[in-house]
Amino acid sequence: MKRFKKALKIFAYLLSGLFIMLFGLVIVLWLKSPGTTDPIVDANGKDMPNSIASIEKVTLGDLEQTLIIRGADRTKPVMLFLHGGPGSPEFIFLRNTNSAIENDFVMVYWEQRGAGKSYSAEIPVESMNLNQFISDTKELSELLAKRFGKDKIHIMGHSWGSLLGILTAHQYPELFYTYFGIGQVCHQYKGERISTEWAKEQAVKHKDKDAIEALGALRFPDSLAGSEAWMDYLPIERKYVMQFGGGVTREMKGMWPLVMMLLEAKEYTFGDKMNYLKASMFSTKHLWPEVINTNLFREIDSMQVPVYIFQGIHDYQTPYALAKDFYDQLKAPQKAFYTFENSAHSPLMEESERFNSIVKEKAVESE
Structure with missing residues (x-):
């Protein structure tokens, strides 16, 4: 009996210690999650006077959604960035791998309906469809052009965002100077087989x-x-x-690095971080059938805006060969296909210096 009581006491101490440790981790995570974004500063750590760094709410399609807007100079070209997934915002990953793009553009990182900071359990399931997302993208593009005093903006989509982006630019070419596609989705059902x-x-x-x-x-x-x-x-x-090196990046073999970036991101509140995976699953569940059943080879043979596609040769989430075939049959006023030899699915993160140089050059040419 004494041994049992002693063992029980030790177990209680261990359980208490574990609880205290977990409680401490929650407190640390809470403190790291204010839901704010740092100002953009110069080499001396002083705020850049014409910069913009904000987290804002906007209503699109009768639903409140979140924008993270950052740029060293608010007069620079406006770039609407459409994240992948569906339902997987990428701001936190870009901030860790390619914050330099904010020097050349006013970057608008939109957390789409049902994703990230725009997730809510109250979102109508019937609104989670491709047509609604295209409508949201159009509405947001018009708002951004008006707000920043631009005739048009640029639109950039990664993975799922590339499907949404090219379809929106195809339907509403008058809103955009250029379309930039990264890890281009074009016929995902065939891509999944490959x-x-x-x-x-x-x-x-x-x-x-x-x-x-x-x-x-x-x-x-x-x-x-x-x-x-x-x-x-x-x-x-x-x-x-x-x-095997064909996923998010060529070097990333698991999701833990992305999880750590998420936990460290001060732009996300504690609740945002807890909801991130739930939001991703919610979005994928409702949007994936349309992703799989959309075949751009049948739907788009020409564009009225310049098209620039960036593809990692090691990409097997949106296979390189399929994206190249789609590009080859596509007509556009200007177009180019850029192969990234050291990248898988994310050349904007894996080879960011070359990526940024090309995007800046093409944006300047189009304006």
């Missing part, structure tokens, strides 16, 4: 028995499959695409 076969080949090449077994057990969803089938499929397939 991605899966590549992952299987890599598993065999690396003699990875776990990967061979896991990928071999997957049943590729048919073209009419609903969200549930894809939500079961994608986490496993993406795990190995990332492991």
Whole structure:
């Protein structure tokens, strides 16, 4: 009995210690989560007088949504950035990998309907569709042009954002100087087949028995499959695409680095951070069937704005070869396709210096 009481006492101490430690971690995370953004400063740490650094609310399609706006000079060209996912805002990742782009543009990082700081459990599920997102993008583009005194703005989309961006620019070319697509989505159903076969080949090449077994057990969803089938499929397939260097970045083999960036981001409140994954799952669940079933080869053969596509040669989330095929058949007043030899899905983060140089050059040419 004495031994039992002693063991129970030790267990109680350990449990109390664990609780105190977890409570401490929550407090630290809370303190790191004020929901504000730092001012833009010069080399001496002084605020740049014509800069802009703000977190703002805007109503789009009758729903309040969040913008993070940052730029060293508010008179510079305005760039609306459309994040990937669906439902995965990228501001925090760009701030860690490519904040320099804010020197050349007023960067508007829009946290889309149902994502990140724009997530709410009250969002009508019926509003989570591609047409509504295109409408939101149009409305926001008009607001930004008016606010910053511009005739037009530039639009940049990454991954899911590239699908949303090119469709919006196609429907409303009068709003945009240029369209920049990164990790271009064009026929994602076909892309997923390419991605899966590549992952299987890599598993065999690396003699990875776990990967061979896991990928071999997957049943590729048919073209009419609903969200549930894809939500079961994608986490496993993406795990190995990332492991073999074809995912978010070529070097990133797991999601932990992104999680750490999220936890450190002061622009997000504690609640924002807790909701980030939930919002991503919510958005993917409702939007993924449209992503899969949209085929730009059939829907877009020409654009009325300049089109510039940036693709990592190691990208197997939105496969390089498929994006190049789409680009080759596309007509536009000006167009160019840029291959990034050391990148997977995110050349704007992996080779940011070259990426920024090209974007700045093409933006200046178009204005």
